[in-house]
Amino acid sequence: MTDPPRAASRAGALFRSAWRAEPAVTASAPGRVNLIGEHLDYNGGPVLPIAIDRRTVVAAAPARGFTFLSELDAECVTRAFDEDPRGHWSDYLLGVVRELHRLGAAPRGARLAVASDVPAGGGLSSSAALTVAASHVLSRLAGARLTPGQVAGVAYRAEHDFVGVRCGTMDQTVVARARAGSALSYDSGTGLFERVPFDATVRLVDTGVRHRLMAAGYNRRRAECETALRRLRERWPALPSLAALAPSRLDDALRLLEAPLAQRVRHVVTETARVGAAVRALRRRRMGEMGRLLFDAHRSMASDFEASCEEADLLVTAAAEAGAWGARLTGAGWGGMVLVLAPDRHAARVGVSMQRAFAAVHGRTPRVWSVRPAAGVRGTMTD
Numbered sequence: 001m002t003d004p005p006r007a008a009s010r011a012g013a014l015f016r017s018a019w020r021a022e023p024a025v026t027a028s029a030p031g032r033v034n035l036i037g038e039h040l041d042y043n044g045g046p047v048l049p050i051a052i053d054r055r056t057v058v059a060a061a062p063a064r065g066f067t068f069l070s071e072l073d074a075e076c077v078t079r080a081f082d083e084d085p086r087g088h089w090s091d092y093l094l095g096v097v098r099e100l101h102r103l104g105a106a107p108r109g110a111r112l113a114v115a116s117d118v119p120a121g122g123g124l125s126s127s128a129a130l131t132v133a134a135s136h137v138l139s140r141l142a143g144a145r146l147t148p149g150q151v152a153g154v155a156y157r158a159e160h161d162f163v164g165v166r167c168g169t170m171d172q173t174v175v176a177r178a179r180a181g182s183a184l185s186y187d188s189g190t191g192l193f194e195r196v197p198f199d200a201t202v203r204l205v206d207t208g209v210r211h212r213l214m215a216a217g218y219n220r221r222r223a224e225c226e227t228a229l230r231r232l233r234e235r236w237p238a239l240p241s242l243a244a245l246a247p248s249r250l251d252d253a254l255r256l257l258e259a260p261l262a263q264r265v266r267h268v269v270t271e272t273a274r275v276g277a278a279v280r281a282l283r284r285r286r287m288g289e290m291g292r293l294l295f296d297a298h299r300s301m302a303s304d305f306e307a308s309c310e311e312a313d314l315l316v317t318a319a320a321e322a323g324a325w326g327a328r329l330t331g332a333g334w335g336g337m338v339l340v341l342a343p344d345r346h347a348a349r350v351g352v353s354m355q356r357a358f359a360a361v362h363g364r365t366p367r368v369w370s371v372r373p374a375a376g377v378r379g380t381m382t383d
């Protein structure tokens, strides 16, 4: 069996078959996996994601009005510039158009064809891949050259302000800024970032659980974190964010809060420390140490943040028993993918052990993906 054509050639083919013309600009943007630092990017904390070698491709040309086509949808959709969001995938693209317009960097109209190798709903940020790639092509069609920071900002505001998803800034930032062979150490509090060498293959084991509680759970956690911050400011008025709480003050903070706010704060403070330790471990190429931090992060996400699920806990336990360096549920939580770091020579065996342990309980074999740290958005003018 031959592999299906990659998203780049599918997007071009989709564009040509719909409009009998060549696209003028094409851009691709990757999905992402967060190595560690979960639920910190809306708490002013540090995160450590990588972009992955699975991409979303947008092929575009100028036109009258805005018409969008996805390979997942049989129909083209035409959207008026000033329409409200309507719960359709094209809202993400209209949001990008609107945000670019505020910067004076939107074309008057465009046709966009979208193809993707980033699985939707798996916690790999297919939405940031789409909005970042779209920001790039649409600004190029308008003759503008945005910085990676501007592209990330447009993509973030399109998703957060226009579509109304209460995400943090991690996904769009790494998708716009990543380089191959590195992870992005990004401080959501200051906006500062640095690249940390990381060239390992990461395995992702799919829990198969999709968005069961994701949106509701995510919004509830954000609200809990906001309440906890307000309460802690009664004691420390200058505290800028939960992630800024010094570990030496954690015990005092926990005494001021009742359950579940205390647990949420403990996750944020201990996870912030783990991200710092993870950056140091990667710089020294200490994968065993990195792996232990992943296991600790999973425990914290499961017990303190209560954002795991049975399927993920089972996979993480199986990874530990099979001798992985580390494993944890990555992304928003309550489903999606478990990421696994293991020595290359054991990785296949670890994957099979995890699949068997999962199948014995759930009666199905979870899919395993291998991904590598890849570059962020890139584009080409085709004429």
Ligand code: GLA
Binding pocket: 034, 037, 038, 039, 040, 041, 042, 167, 168, 169, 170, 171, 331, 332, 333
């Ligand atoms: C989702 C959001 C991110 C981040 C993670 C949790 O992926 O889009 O901004 O908050 O959850 O770390």
